[in-house]
Amino acid sequence: MAEAPGSLVWSLPEPPGGQQPNLSRDRIVRAALKIADAEGAPAATMRRVATALGSSTPMSLYRYVGSKDGLVDLMLDAACGEVSTPAPSGDWRADLRALALANWDMMQRHQWFAELVHTRPPLGPNALRLTDYGLGALSFLDPATAMTYLGMVNSLTIGTALQLAEELKMRRRVGLPTDDDLRAAVKPIHDEIVATGRYPNYNRWAADGGRFHNAAGFPLMLDILLDGLAARMP
Amino acid sequence: MAEAPGSLVWSLPEPPGGQQPNLSRDRIVRAALKIADAEGAPAATMRRVATALGSSTPMSLYRYVGSKDGLVDLMLDAACGEVSTPAPSGDWRADLRALALANWDMMQRHQWFAELVHTRPPLGPNALRLTDYGLGALSFLDPATAMTYLGMVNSLTIGTALQLAEELKMRRRVGLPTDDDLRAAVKPIHDEIVATGRYPNYNRWAADGGRFHNAAGFPLMLDILLDGLAARMP
DNA sequence: TACAGTGAGTGTACGTTGTACACGCGTCGG
DNA sequence: CCGACGCGTGTACAACGTACACTCACTGTA
Numbered sequence: 001m002a003e004a005p006g007s008l009v010w011s012l013p014e015p016p017g018g019q020q021p022n023l024s025r026d027r028i029v030r031a032a033l034k035i036a037d038a039e040g041a042p043a044a045t046m047r048r049v050a051t052a053l054g055s056s057t058p059m060s061l062y063r064y065v066g067s068k069d070g071l072v073d074l075m076l077d078a079a080c081g082e083v084s085t086p087a088p089s090g091d092w093r094a095d096l097r098a099l100a101l102a103n104w105d106m107m108q109r110h111q112w113f114a115e116l117v118h119t120r121p122p123l124g125p126n127a128l129r130l131t132d133y134g135l136g137a138l139s140f141l142d143p144a145t146a147m148t149y150l151g152m153v154n155s156l157t158i159g160t161a162l163q164l165a166e167e168l169k170m171r172r173r174v175g176l177p178t179d180d181d182l183r184a185a186v187k188p189i190h191d192e193i194v195a196t197g198r199y200p201n202y203n204r205w206a207a208d209g210g211r212f213h214n215a216a217g218f219p220l221m222l223d224i225l226l227d228g229l230a231a232r233m234p
Numbered sequence: 235m236a237e238a239p240g241s242l243v244w245s246l247p248e249p250p251g252g253q254q255p256n257l258s259r260d261r262i263v264r265a266a267l268k269i270a271d272a273e274g275a276p277a278a279t280m281r282r283v284a285t286a287l288g289s290s291t292p293m294s295l296y297r298y299v300g301s302k303d304g305l306v307d308l309m310l311d312a313a314c315g316e317v318s319t320p321a322p323s324g325d326w327r328a329d330l331r332a333l334a335l336a337n338w339d340m341m342q343r344h345q346w347f348a349e350l351v352h353t354r355p356p357l358g359p360n361a362l363r364l365t366d367y368g369l370g371a372l373s374f375l376d377p378a379t380a381m382t383y384l385g386m387v388n389s390l391t392i393g394t395a396l397q398l399a400e401e402l403k404m405r406r407r408v409g410l411p412t413d414d415d416l417r418a419a420v421k422p423i424h425d426e427i428v429a430t431g432r433y434p435n436y437n438r439w440a441a442d443g444g445r446f447h448n449a450a451g452f453p454l455m456l457d458i459l460l461d462g463l464a465a466r467m468p
Numbered sequence: 469t470a471c472a473g474t475g476a477g478t479g480t481a482c483g484t485t486g487t488a489c490a491c492g493c494g495t496c497g498g
Numbered sequence: 499c500c501g502a503c504g505c506g507t508g509t510a511c512a513a514c515g516t517a518c519a520c521t522c523a524c525t526g527t528a
Contacts, residue, residue, distance in 0.1 A: 010426075022506080046486065057507055059487075068486060118349065118396055121404070123423060128433050135435035143439035147446040151397065152390060152455055159389025162352055170355070189357060192244075199362050201369035201380075208377035212385055221386055228462025256476080280515065293516075294477055302515060 010073070010124060025064050027053060029074045033110070036075065040172060041112035046071070072116055077124025079110045085133040092233075093226055095137035099130065100153050100222050107161040108215065111168055114161040140234070149229055156225055157218075164214050183210075244307070244358060259298050261287060263308045267344070270309065274406060275346035280305070306350055311358025313344045319367040326467075327460055329371035333364065334387050334456050341395040342449065345402055348395040374468070383463055390459055391452075398448050417444075 031052045036044040046058035046068055055061070065071040083102045088095055107113045122131065131150070138146035167182075174185045190210070194203045213220065265286045270278040280292035280302060289295070299305040317336045322329055341347045356365065365384070372380035401416075408419045424444065428437045447454065 045484085047484090055506075057509095059489095059508085060506055062487075063505075115352065118352070118400065121400060123427065125432075128427060128436055132433040132436045135439055139435055139438075143442035144445045144447065146435075147439055148451060148455065151394070151446055152458070155390050155393025155396075156386060159393050160385070162389075163385065166352065166355060193357065193362060198359075199366040201373055202362055202366045204373070205369055205377035205381055211378045212381040213378065217382060221382065224386070224462040224466055225459060226462070227465050228458040228460070231461050231465075232458055279513085281513085289477070291478055291480095292514095293479085293518095296516075297476075 023053060023055070023060055023064055025074065028061055028064055028071065029078050032071055032075050033078060036112040037110060040169065041115050044071075044075070044112075069120065072119065073124060076113065076117055076122065077126045079106055079113050080122070080124065080126035080130055082106050082109070083126075083130055085129060088133075088136055092137045092140070093230060096134060096150075096153055097222060097226060099134055099137070100157050101219065103130070103154075103157050104161065104218055107157070108164075111161075111165045114158045114165050117158060152225065152229070153222070156221060160214060160218055160221065163212075186210075257287060257289065257294060257298055259308060262295055262298055262305065263312050266305055266309050267312060270346040271344060274403065275349050278305075278309070278346075303354065306353060307358060310347065310351055310356065311360045313340055313347050314356070314358065314360035314364055316340050316343070317360075317364055319363060322367075322370055326371045326374070327464060330368060330384075330387055331456060331460060333368055333371070334391050335453065337364070337388075337391050338395065338452055341391070342398075345395075345399045348392045348399050351392060386459065386463070387456070390455060394448055394452055394455065397446075420444075 028049060032044045032049045035048055035052060046061055049071070050056075050058040050061055053060075061071065065074060083099075083106050085099070122128070134150040134153070135143070135146050138149055141149070170186070171182055174182065190206050193199065194206055197203070262283060266278045266283045269282055269286060280295055283305070284290070284292045284295055287294075295305070299308060317333075317340050319333070356362070368384040368387070369377070369380050372383055375383070404420070405416055408416065424440050427433065428440055431437070
């Protein structure tokens with residue numbers, strides 16, 4: 001899992017198998033995405049991916065992805081590759097909004113993304129393309145400020161996606177229940193908390209249904225943040 | 235690592251050792267915090283904590299914390315316990331701002347917090363106290379909206395802390411270099427990216443020093459977000 | 469004083485993870 | 499025809515979380 005600083009996957013080029021290889025970066029990453037999409041990030045182990053590709057041993061993958069971290073890097077960047085960056089419109093707010101919404105959509109398709117993206121800096125070509133696009137929309141600011149503002153938008157997007165991912169994880173832990181099943185599973189914990197009576201505001205929220213805006217409300221949250229940014233623009 | 239849904243640490247009370255125990259939840263959590271503070275979250279393994287307490291086997295801890303997840307829960311909540319919640323002032327913005335800044339200070343002391351908090355919902359007594367306080371500041375809103383806004387503030391705080399924690403992790407991977415050493419270590423990667431010339435805005439940022447506002451700039455970012463929230467208040 | 473009971477900590481063992489290393493098979497260039 | 503090299507396999511190891519059975523030492527009761 002450890003890795004020398006200069007040895008990111010992007011440094012070592014894909015070994016472009018001269019003879020007929022059964023494997024390739026693309027096939028490996030695709031298989032890993034499929035597993036992670038279906039069963040969550042921790043299910044995408046080296047062994048699991050290898051067997052999904054017909055290889056009897058995880059070691060086959062190491063020629064192509066270098067390490068587990070390398071595979072994760074490639075997975076993250078592949079997901080970023082699904083986010084398109086249309087031509088800049090000249091309206092920073094519209095461009096940033098579109099970028100965030102596209103990112104959000106991608107994270108809904110790949111619920112593991114938000115969990116994994118924190119493990120290392122986003123230096124893949126697609127991640128860089130997105131960062132570059134975001135910085136370009138804010139290029140009238142000094143670079144450090146532009147990066148700061150872009151980071152705020154990303155924090156909001158990833159943070160909100162994480163809350164949803166956590167709910168999904170809990171759901172997986174319980175089984176695969178419906179919304180009502182889930183509520184029933186979490187109820188004893190909440191009830192115990194409510195019973196103490198020590199958290200009146202939390203209780204009020206729980207009594208209200210324990211809901212917060214997430215999927216549906218993300219555009220609204222994004223607009224609120226953009227309002228705050230707009231007020232600071234020169 | 236798996237856990238039945240109803241068996242959070244908070245459910246099973248601390249076994250209040252009738253006879254003289256060498257161990258206790260408090261001592262265990264305190265030792266784990268110390269290790270995590272000094273060497274990062276992954277260093278705080280069960281074995282490591284056990285030996286730090288003089289126990290020859292990790293199994294000693296299981297009576298007190300139930301599982302590794304239980305220990306993490308307790309660590310997170312202990313960290314939350316360091317954040318104080320003064321009497322509400324009646325000014326939602328001042329209260330929320332103070333809460334976020336206190337949270338931020340805590341996350342600077344415990345850089346592992348932001349990494350670990352995503353692994354499970356914050357249901358410890360101290361985390362609930364903080365959530366309750368934040369909801370109280372926004373109690374003039376309907377509960378779901380209040381939770382949404384509070385979540386935005388927390389996303390920003392944790393997300394920003396995560397960026398710093400990631401830099402720290404990279405620093406640890408390289409050794410324990412100074413700021414200049416770090417810049418030198420990351421330079422080859424950045425140079426390779428810059429050399430492609432494909433990311434002009436990113437390059438401009440890198441040429442500018444590759445900086446973004448984090449520790450120093452967090453209050454500013456927080457104010458921007460609060461501006462956006464204020465514009466939506468009834 | 470004797471004895472059962474309980475509670476604290478130990479030791480051993482298992483399954484799973486990532487991955488290092490050495491080996492066999494195949495195809496190609498000389 | 500034959501060595502070299504690309505490609506995948508098999509075996510093995512350390513570290514992780516943790517289940518299970520166990521040994522002490524102390525305590526309350528008879």
